[in-house]
Amino acid sequence: MIVFPNAKINIGLNIVTKRPDGYHNLETIFYPVKIKDALEAITAPQLSFSSSGITIPGDKENNLCIKAYELVNSDFELPPLKIHLHKHIPIGAGLGGGSADAAFFIKLINHQFDLKLSVEDMQNYARKLGADCAFFIENDPVYAFDKGDQFELLELDLSKYVIVLVMPPVHVSTADAYSGVKAEPSAESLKELIKLPVAQWRDRIKNDFEKTVIPKYPLIGEVKQALYDAGALYASMSGSGASVFGIFETLPPLEHLEAKSSVFYNV
Ligand SMILES: C[C@@](CO)(OP(=O)(O)O)[C@H](O)COP(=O)(O)OP(=O)(O)OC[C@H]1O[C@@H](n2ccc(N)nc2=O)[C@H](O)[C@@H]1O
Numbered sequence: 163m164i165v166f167p168n169a170k171i172n173i174g175l176n177i178v179t180k181r182p183d184g185y186h187n188l189e190t191i192f193y194p195v196k197i198k199d200a201l202e203a204i205t206a207p208q209l210s211f212s213s214s215g216i217t218i219p220g221d222k223e224n225n226l227c228i229k230a231y232e233l234v235n236s237d238f239e240l241p242p243l244k245i246h247l248h249k250h251i252p253i254g255a256g257l258g259g260g261s262a263d264a265a266f267f268i269k270l271i272n273h274q275f276d277l278k279l280s281v282e283d284m285q286n287y288a289r290k291l292g293a294d295c296a297f298f299i300e301n302d303p304v305y306a307f308d309k310g311d312q313f314e315l316l317e318l319d320l321s322k323y324v325i326v327l328v329m330p331p332v333h334v335s336t337a338d339a340y341s342g343v344k345a346e347p348s349a350e351s352l353k354e355l356i357k358l359p360v361a362q363w364r365d366r367i368k369n370d371f372e373k374t375v376i377p378k379y380p381l382i383g384e385v386k387q388a389l390y391d392a393g394a395l396y397a398s399m400s401g402s403g404a405s406v407f408g409i410f411e412t413l414p415p416l417e418h419l420e421a422k423s424s425v426f427y428n429v
């Protein structure tokens with residue numbers, strides 16, 4: 163069976179408080195976008211993992227697909243699988259690519275072996291693998307809170323806009339990005355702000371990571387400015403970076419950005 167895990171963007175991200183477990187409570191909007199990996203699993207004499215496309219840092223054994231397999235396998239006796247991942251979603255981009263692979267793999271296993279796991283069961287497995295992993299089980303736009311792993315479904319349809327994702331040649335570690343921020347309760351809830359017209363988001367909706375990540379990696383700020391210069395109604399870094407997205411009314415001319423960065427069009 164083959165599945166196509168997609169990325170997400172964060173529209174707004176407020177880091178609200180630091181938790182006793184070292185994590186942070188946040189509020190953010192997760193919105194699925196169409197940039198995708200391809201992930202295939204077939205039964206085989208032994209468990210194996212291979213990948214193609216973008217090189218994934220770290221050992222194969224630590225790949226989130228293997229972690230997802232081991233987690234479900236601790237409760238069910240699964241047959242060994244030959245797993246292949248074609249990696250297309252930029253890594254360390256704030257696009258949740260690794261989490262998407264893990265969540266889609268849980269869904270694949272559930273379907274392929276008829277485990278009859280509920281959405282909640284699958285979300286509970288996913289939460290153990292990463293804070294944003296559970297989002298990808300339902301994969302619908304949500305307002306997320308707590309560790310970013312609790313959700314309320316949101317009426318948000320951006321399909322009439324063109325969303326452009328730009329990945330500058332910069333890698334931001336999520337853990338480092340969190341260690342640089344000062345948690346602060348937000349004055350206005352993102353749940354309310356997101357109801358404003360997209361053209362008003364620029365002055366009202368922020369990503370708290372930008373304050374510390376952009377000074378460290380100025381190229382991210384330059385890309386964001388270039389998206390506004392090209393006519394974006396709203397532009398922001400996604401998650402802990404380094405990718406930046408722009409929301410446009412029509413397809414913008416962005417060839418000049420392609421020299422330094424990878425550019426993806428969510429159309
Ligand atoms: C920042 C966000 C925003 O959507 O996304 P990305 O930029 O990674 O895509 C997420 O909170 C990332 O979620 P995820 O990538 O699953 O994080 P995890 O693997 O669970 O955690 C990586 C590290 O980030 C920090 N962390 C993560 C989530 C959170 N609510 N508070 C934290 O402090 C912890 O130091 C943790 O060790």
Ligand SMILES: Nc1ncnc2c1ncn2[C@@H]1O[C@H](COP(=O)(O)OP(=O)(O)O)[C@@H](O)[C@H]1O
Nearest residue numbers: 219220225226253254255256257258259260263
């Ligand atoms: N299937 C996977 N795809 C991408 N990264 C993975 C995967 N499994 C494990 N990782 C590890 O997770 C780290 C963060 O990956 P990713 O999810 O792309 O970043 P982000 O959290 O910024 O969206 C990578 O550096 C990599 O070592």
